[in-house]
Amino acid sequence: MKTVTFEHGTVTGYKYRGCKCLACCNAYAAYQRTRNRKRAYGTWQPLVDAAPARKHLEALHARGMAWEQIARVSGVPVTELRRLRIPMGSHQPPERIRRERAQLLLAVEFDVAPTTPKALVPSVGTARRVQGLRAIGWPLPVLTERSGLSRHALTGAMRQAMVQETTRTAVVELYDDLKDQDPRRHGVPDESTRKAITWAARSGWAAPNCWLSSDIDDPDAKPGPPEGRRYSSPSAGDRRQAIVDDTAELASQGCTREVIAVRLGVSWEAVQRAHSRAGVRIPPILSSGSVAA
Incomplete structure (x- = not known):
């Protein structure tokens, strides 16, 4: 898992990373002196616009980072992330936050690796992969058997906004194995294949050859026209x-x-x-x- 590094000799190092080296202590002491002086002159402005940090968090989450993971990497508690994003009772999300908090949040870089196997991630890519396999004839019972997932997990991935990381990983592996394979060459009856294809067509699901690998996890991307053959051509x-x-x-x-x-x-x-x-x-x-x- 990626972690946010910090420079010694900074307020962030002393206040939020718990570093008590001489350089960080001196930086914090200088910060205190500056704060006290600006307070005396009435020019102290410790808060900054919360919108950039909020937008950055939403972008990270949309790409697949769980909130727990963002909290772990940034060092900002999940409760604070929640207050920054959604109303809490009668309190609306803050328009301004402390400068140090904003710096910590903006320093978080995207990392697809979750903190725990049960971390929740957006389901869009998982749903598209299951739908794509159905569109080329793979019946749901066969996908269930091959993935080791329950039928509920696979159907839920197509209905819910979030899925567990373990589900996402299993579906990605399944998709990579079967995305260009003809089910009939693997013992799936013709009738089952036809039913899966018909169901997918009625549902408007795109086949794997309609998706670019760079787009299938992007919630804003749309499938394109089919490229190449639906199934690979074995020798x-x-x-x-x-x-x-x-x-x-x-x-x-x-x-x-x-x-x-x-x-x-x-x-x-x-x-x-x-x-x-x-x-x-x-x-x-x-x-x-x-x-x-």
Whole structure:
């Protein structure tokens, strides 16, 4: 996690970072003398406009930093951040804040790493990734199984403004693995794929090839026209190996040759050719084609 550094020989170091070195003590003593003198002349103005700090905080949060994380990095309590952002009872957010507080808040730089796995982050990128996978045919039950997340977590990410960091991380990894993969090549039935695509189309969800990687987490960005193919084009060797691997898996589940051909979206003759060219024997259990579906 990033932390805000400070220079020794400053009031910030003494007052807010707890540094008691000689340089910081001297700086604080000079600050006290200046303050007392300006107070005597009536020119003491310790407060500054709160708008720049407030705008900076909102920008950090919109990009994904949790409020707890901002508080930890800046050293400003979460309660103060809350008072700066939203009304508290009959009290409106302050128009002016102490100069030192503003300096601490403006010094915070964006850091995507959360303070805790359960920290809340904006859900916009997570929702777009789930929607994108649905748009290319990945059914929700399959996404649930592959991500290790509950159905509630995935659907909630598309409805709620915030999600836990653990959910965001799991969805990002899932999306990176599947964003250009044809579900049918991974054993997903055609009917399930069609239903997912139809649902996404009716909902107006954009496919992954409509998003730039730099825009998908930006709440102000919009999807563009599709670029390139929806699914990656595997090499002939990859296709053969996929057929061989999927055939073995489906055979172990008790599927017949006819069912396997339908699930893989090819003819049984194509399955036989793939095994022949890969130098792999067809599972013996399929030799007669009499296995029950």
